[in-house]
Amino acid sequence: MTGIYYNGVDGPDMVAAARAAGMSVRESATTDGWQRRARSSGGFSSPPLGVFWHHTASSTSPANDLAYMIDGCDDAPVGNWLVDRAGDCWPIAAGASNCAGQGGPATFTRGTIPADAGNTRGWQIEAANAGTGEEPWPAAQVDAFFGLSNVLNALAGNSPRDVITHALGAGDGWTDRKIDPATAAAVAGPWVPRSVTSSGTWSLYDIANECAARSGDQEDDMTDDQLRAITDRLDRIAAAQQADFERDGTFGPKADQGISQRSLIYDQLGSIGTKLDLIIDAIT
Amino acid sequence: MTFGDFDPADAVDVEPADPEQVAVKLQALRLAHGFTSTRWRDLTDAQRAARIALVAALLAWLRRQGAW
Numbered sequence: 280m281t282g283i284y285y286n287g288v289d290g291p292d293m294v295a296a297a298r299a300a301g302m303s304v305r306e307s308a309t310t311d312g313w314q315r316r317a318r319s320s321g322g323f324s325s326p327p328l329g330v331f332w333h334h335t336a337s338s339t340s341p342a343n344d345l346a347y348m349i350d351g352c353d354d355a356p357v358g359n360w361l362v363d364r365a366g367d368c369w370p371i372a373a374g375a376s377n378c379a380g381q382g383g384p385a386t387f388t389r390g391t392i393p394a395d396a397g398n399t400r401g402w403q404i405e406a407a408n409a410g411t412g413e414e415p416w417p418a419a420q421v422d423a424f425f426g427l428s429n430v431l432n433a434l435a436g437n438s439p440r441d442v443i444t445h446a447l448g449a450g451d452g453w454t455d456r457k458i459d460p461a462t463a464a465a466v467a468g469p470w471v472p473r474s475v476t477s478s479g480t481w482s483l484y485d486i487a488n489e490c491a492a493r494s495g496d497q498e499d500d501m502t503d504d505q506l507r508a509i510t511d512r513l514d515r516i517a518a519a520q521q522a523d524f525e526r527d528g529t530f531g532p533k534a535d536q537g538i539s540q541r542s543l544i545y546d547q548l549g550s551i552g553t554k555l556d557l558i559i560d561a562i563t
Numbered sequence: 564m565t566f567g568d569f570d571p572a573d574a575v576d577v578e579p580a581d582p583e584q585v586a587v588k589l590q591a592l593r594l595a596h597g598f599t600s601t602r603w604r605d606l607t608d609a610q611r612a613a614r615i616a617l618v619a620a621l622l623a624w625l626r627r628q629g630a631w
Binding site: 281312315318319320324335350354357375378393395399456457458459 | 567569571572573577578580
């Protein structure tokens with residue numbers, strides 16, 4: 280057996296980590312053997328660089344989904360985890376799986392996944408949903424999706440923002456062959472992503488920001504006075520110049536939210552990236 | 564059973580085959596097609612080792628033939 284298997288023997292234990300983080304993890308006779316289950320190439324060649332977000336595009340029970348993903352599909356195992364509609368997480372494979380396939384490349388905090396290497400270089404989470412907008416995404420499932428993504432990224436030494444949609448989406452996802460995860464309009468609960476395609480693909484930008492927010496991750500700290508001074512400038516800039524701030528990847532999640540809303544940023548917002556500081560200093 | 568949007572392109576990757584996983588898959592295929600009634604998990608350690616060794620030799624031969 281070659282490569283890293285996240286089973287507590289050949290690598291860190293992904294199930295134990297998920298349970299320790301408070302995730303609802305369930306196993307069954309079908310999932311038994313997840314510890315040594317993998318695609319034809321075996322374990323991960325190195326710690327996964329990020330988490331791929333998928334939907335199953337199915338409308339069936341978790342048992343049926345798992346039966347397909349583990350035994351039924353000719354290219355099983357499909358994915359490393361299943362997150363069902365109740366928010367329960369089912370382990371499928373501790374080694375690399377088949378899910379992402381052709382696509383990429385994509386760059387993450389610790390490196391770049393080369394083209395067509397997503398299966399062996401990234402975690403694959405499948406969330407149960409038809410993906411057509413006909414069924415809602417329950418808040419509990421969405422919460423579990425974020426929670427599990429953060430657990431797996433932490434396990435591999437990644438940033439919570441090291442996520443990618445299977446769909447190419449706004450150009451920052453994996454492949455134009457797919458639309459998942461979708462649809463944005465069907466997401467229930469307080470967090471609702473923007474739609475970046477006609478199929479309702481979730482915004483990767485929104486996913487990454489929410490992952491970071493839920494993990495408590497921040498880039499840097501500012502005093503309230505510093506923050507207020509910059510937000511005042513932002514408001515004047517936005518009003519006078521109809522500024523269109525480019526996402527440079529260094530915005531804190533709350534700062535970005537404030538900018539996109541063209542509004543003052545109130546109380547206890549987190550961090551603003553250094554590039555924004557430079558832009559503001561240059562034009563004010 | 565259908566499963567939404569999975570297609571063969573989703574199974575593509577660039578890493579070489581692992582003898583153990585190929586042996587597991589081969590046993591599953593033999594089971595599915597009626598050539599055996601034993602699941603991988605029910606094989607003895609010696610039986611598994613033998614199958615893995617055979618697959619490893621086969622994969623090495625395929626590489627020498629320029630299969631990948």
